[in-house]
Amino acid sequence: MRLTCPLCGARDRREFTYYGAEDYLNRPAPDAPPQAWDDYLHNRDNPAGVTRDLWYHDMGCSSWLLVTRNTVTHEILAVEAVADRKGGAA
């Protein structure tokens, strides 16, 4: 498996550390109800098909990456830097 890091180019997956689903980016407000925090922390879809998840380029530029990929075909559809995503940064 290879990921194309926006900063470093196409690299082998051994350079990256997997974290989890994109959901980790959507942090609830501090006073959100417990159910919102449970969803954020624990509840995940397990799609057969397109999924978006987080990878850390720790053997490269230290960028956190949002990877869109297909769990069935293993196709990598898009890789973007978490810091650069639209509407993401506070």
Add this chain to the structure above:
Amino acid sequence: MRLAGKGLIDRGQPVTFTFDGSTYQGFRGDTLASALLANDVRLVGRSFKYHRPRGILTAGSEEPNAMVEILEGNQQTPNVRATVQEVFDGLAARSQNRFPSLKFDLLGINDRLSPFLSAGFYYKTFMWPRPFWEKLYEPLIRRAAGLGSLSRQHDEAQYEKAWAFCDVLVIGSGPAGLMAALTAARAGADVILAEEEARMGGRLVSDNLRVDGQPGVDWVEGTLAELRALPNVRLMTRTTVTGAYDDGTFGALERVGLHCGPAPHLPRECFWRIVAGQSVLAAGALERPLAFPDNDRPGIMLASAVRSYLHRYGVVPGHRIALIANNDAARATARDLMAAGVKVAAILDTRPDASVVEDCPVYVNAQITGTAGRLGLTSITFRHAGGSATLEVDTLAMSGGWNPTLHLTCHMNGRPLWREDIAAFVPAPDAVPRLTPAGACNGTFSTAGAFREGQDAARRALAALGRSAPDLALPQAEDAPYALAAYWETPGVEGRQWLDFANDVTTKDVKLSAQENFRSVEHMKRYTTQGMAPDQGKNSNVGALAVLADATGRGIPQTGTTTFRPPYVPTSIAAMGAGGRGAGFAPQRFLTSDQASRDRGAPMIEAGLWYRPSYFPKPGETTWLEACNRETRMLRDSVGVADVSTLGKIDIQGRDAARFLDLVYTNTFSTLPVGRVRYGLMLREDGHVLDDGTSARLGEHHFLMTTTTAAAGLVMRHLDFVHQAFCAGWDVRFTSVTESWAQFAVAGPKARDLLATLLGEMPDLPFMGVADVTLGKVRARLFRISFSGEHGYEIAIPTRFGEALFRDLVARAEILGGGPYGMEALNVLRIEKGFITHAEIHGRTTAFDIGMERMVSAKKDCIGKAAAARPGMTGPERDQLVGLKATSPMGAGAHLFTPGDRVHRETDQGYVTSVCYSPTLDAHLALAFLRNGRARHGETIRVVDHLRKIDILAEVTDPVFHDKEGVKLRA
């Protein structure tokens, strides 16, 4: 027998080798198989289950029979295929799976017992009595069955692994592969051409073929000369592509030193990972054996192998040869042999309507009904259109048609398609992204067809790469149609007809499987072990499938096929894990004081990847505990020096640095004055403790964070995530400076005196203060912090001065009656003081559990704050940090029970995390988590450790045993 003037071996380079202790001659360019056949050695092994005498079936890596052990010093490599191993001077090979000798094997009795040893017999026969399986049956069966044996020594040989990148990877160098490589190379693409064998050319160097009117070999050499001269082409021989993986990544195994014997610095094998933009699979095809009674005798070979031995090695495997085939192409075998002056007894053609026009007798509608010859073929008996006959022959060449070598196209879930006209599976289109099959592996068997498809595949690859293909004329070559009539086994005869030679599976076994309702191909495979040997069914799967299809009344496409998985050939773990033995297993991190500590005889202890001194023994001390007790007292009484550089150090700068620390720490750092240090607690987003440590404010917008040794990488990742995910716009940047600074703890009542002698003038530093100091001309940092509970400092200096400073500090300490201390004493000191490590913050504890819930600021948000407030994360039902005090040793991992309670899971009250003997208090101490523990100080609790046979009573106390008020710290 070797023929004069034939073959591509180097007759100028004779070599001597041994097989089963006998010495033989061969030539450079021979495989062990060709050299043995040249010496008329036909019997080379015994079969897996029945111990049947076996010879050489093939001339390639798919060989199921001729597996030998290669001996090299104290090394012994089993299951080496004689058809792959090249001979060199001094090569020593040994047959396997026989006792006492190859010609007389005691377990040959299994063959007579075969009626009782059919498929599934293990499961049926050895069912009862049950305990006998493990103790008696299985050891016996394992001894009797099996292939080679191991030396039971470590493999000390060298292996390598490597990466390669290219635009176009071409797998196989027959006509299709060479044409693809040439086309891509002329277009300027970066090309890797990988060939499994020692010599490029595929069937062009193994058959009597002509290309553009010249011998195929000459065309190959001319093409290779051009490719070699191009800077954008890499030719890799002896390299088998073993697997196809995601995104154009391939695994490949190169035999680097296996063909020339051991030499210094010469690896045996190299495991490659090749990343290719596009790839062309030109892996060719494998000829199929035919099933007929006793078709496994030495001397019965594949027709294509007979031609390979003839043309490539100048060897004929016998003196009187017959051919049986179900296709036209195999007849070249008989014609080539006759042209070389070898006697061909007859051609048997299984097809009723086949031509009989040859220079030798031809029998049509022929079916072999039996063969004879205990250790090698002596005769065959067959029926044919005109009756039946027996022929005295010592070699039988057979051809059941060809199976495209499509294995790699199945490695990413591709399911091959059945083509009735060639009675074979072919690759599904686009089974592997960016890979195009060409030539025989695609079901196109003529030489001209291979050239054409090779070029087309390269054009397709070049187009995808955005390159224009060169105008390249296709070479002229034979373009004969592939005429074949499917034929799998001799019908209506007694006797065993072998399918899988390597695992001793017969057509009867497959039919029995179907009869017992193991009708799915995957069930049949497991019931019979068909295709589960080192050749993974390369020779036999399709034949077995045909027999199963017939037995179950289905067609072959409906029966399906088993899944081909990587690796394509047996691959040594040593090659895949090259460099990973011994010190290569994990990186080693050494402190700047490492040598100074070792000079003092300190044993090293691993802390993550770091090596830290355990203790510093003095003359007369016989145990680690004596040294540890002395070092602990030394620090409490005078002064000790320890290297604490392994702690993670992260330099944090920017206008929003303080604001950022407020977000990642539970407590507030924006209020910390410059020049001061604060202890901080960090949570995971789920509310559990991630890490702790001190952070110093070096400037208005400049902090230095300290992490625990264990969590340094984790914290860095966490900071990067929080920043990039939640506040990417903030002006804050981090960099790890762990290895930029050496840092030493100087602690004890005389710590200030020691530093005063070093620094000349001691800065007036309050507890939890930091100041820049100068050592000679070197800028250093002095922190007044303590992990021992004593008046203490940590001094940090650029790494290159670390060793000098450590030696200097230790010398000064010794003058004051102190000295260095190691990890053991460091651990005792922190337990006495109730300081936590990752033994306590192990991932399941909250700030509440460790008694730090007041450190979670109510005035601001922080990572983990909301989740830490969820129900169940606080309260009396939690296991809370306590101290335990006892008169005898406790063990970390021991569980706690209320005295009088039964000891079982339901009454469990908590567990012990850290233990020590405290020389300061002359007591055994522990840190533990106890249910509602903070309300239970003063209680007596039962400590049970079944592993260490500990069952004692201890007193529950506050976790801080020593100097609870912190008087010494602030002195």
